[in-house]
Amino acid sequence: MDSHSTIPQPTTIFSVANASIFYGSFKAVRDVTLDIYANQVTALIGPSGCGKSTLLRCFNRMNDLVPGARVEGKITYHNKDLYEKTVDPVEVRRRVGMVFQKPNPFPKSIYDNVVFGARVNKYKGDLDELVETSLRQAALWDEVKDKLKESGLSLSGGQQQRLCIARTIATRPEVILMDEPCSALDPISTLKVEELIHELKQNYTIVIVTHNMQQATRVSDRTAFFNAEATAKGNRVGYLVECDATSVIFNSPKEQATMDYVSGRFG
Numbered sequence: 001m002d003s004h005s006t007i008p009q010p011t012t013i014f015s016v017a018n019a020s021i022f023y024g025s026f027k028a029v030r031d032v033t034l035d036i037y038a039n040q041v042t043a044l045i046g047p048s049g050c051g052k053s054t055l056l057r058c059f060n061r062m063n064d065l066v067p068g069a070r071v072e073g074k075i076t077y078h079n080k081d082l083y084e085k086t087v088d089p090v091e092v093r094r095r096v097g098m099v100f101q102k103p104n105p106f107p108k109s110i111y112d113n114v115v116f117g118a119r120v121n122k123y124k125g126d127l128d129e130l131v132e133t134s135l136r137q138a139a140l141w142d143e144v145k146d147k148l149k150e151s152g153l154s155l156s157g158g159q160q161q162r163l164c165i166a167r168t169i170a171t172r173p174e175v176i177l178m179d180e181p182c183s184a185l186d187p188i189s190t191l192k193v194e195e196l197i198h199e200l201k202q203n204y205t206i207v208i209v210t211h212n213m214q215q216a217t218r219v220s221d222r223t224a225f226f227n228a229e230a231t232a233k234g235n236r237v238g239y240l241v242e243c244d245a246t247s248v249i250f251n252s253p254k255e256q257a258t259m260d261y262v263s264g265r266f267g
């Protein structure tokens, strides 16, 4: 028996194989091959315009909403082709939730924000319970439990972002995609959201785009470094340089470009 046979292998949630992503005739990202594992935080890093958000939005088919956007190659979710005709993108987005750069609570009460998706999905369970569980998981319950009827917009930026996380959690997703979730937050709120990400990975798989390299080292298990290069047409196309354990990417990456980027020499 080989000595590694007792180490449990992580479950693959998404598998990206030779995927290129286009906006019309413009190829934004080329030839990405990458796996995303269950209950891990995977960080996507790299200079501006290398296609991190573009790839992130493919995982819940958000790019479908952009006219002309398409994927070549294959992206599977639980071994099933995510872009197959029979796959319902609305159901994909329920299972693969998303938190955006700028907190975007609805102009509704805190309570109504959390149950929004549940109501749309005609949730049959106890809404009060759902609100409490989701807000607790988002580390916001203690701060808002006495003012659930107040507007979500009355909260601070950091609280609003945790409310958006609670709203995402309340639809019971399996994966949470985060597109620079802390870039509009102050350092203390950022730390809170980072602690929350640590908690959340026990129950969810997380993919996070971040410009903040310290954040990637603090929150992620694996890091994918993307870069961009000029094409003959004069465009820039993004590509994956390497993906590995975060400690490897930041301390002993295989590629010089990765070392240069993580040590702040460009980008």
Ligand SMILES: Nc1ncnc2c1ncn2[C@@H]1O[C@H](COP(=O)(O)OP(=O)(O)OP(=O)(O)O)[C@@H](O)[C@H]1O
Residues within 6 Å of the ligand: 023, 028, 046, 047, 048, 049, 050, 051, 052, 053, 054, 055, 066, 238
């Ligand atoms: N909706 C869109 N329509 C057309 N082109 C787009 C669209 N969104 C992004 N792009 C282009 O795709 C390329 C990759 O953009 P993307 O936002 O994915 O990069 P990024 O690495 O996330 O950048 P940043 O770090 O600045 O957010 C860029 O050239 C961008 O202009």
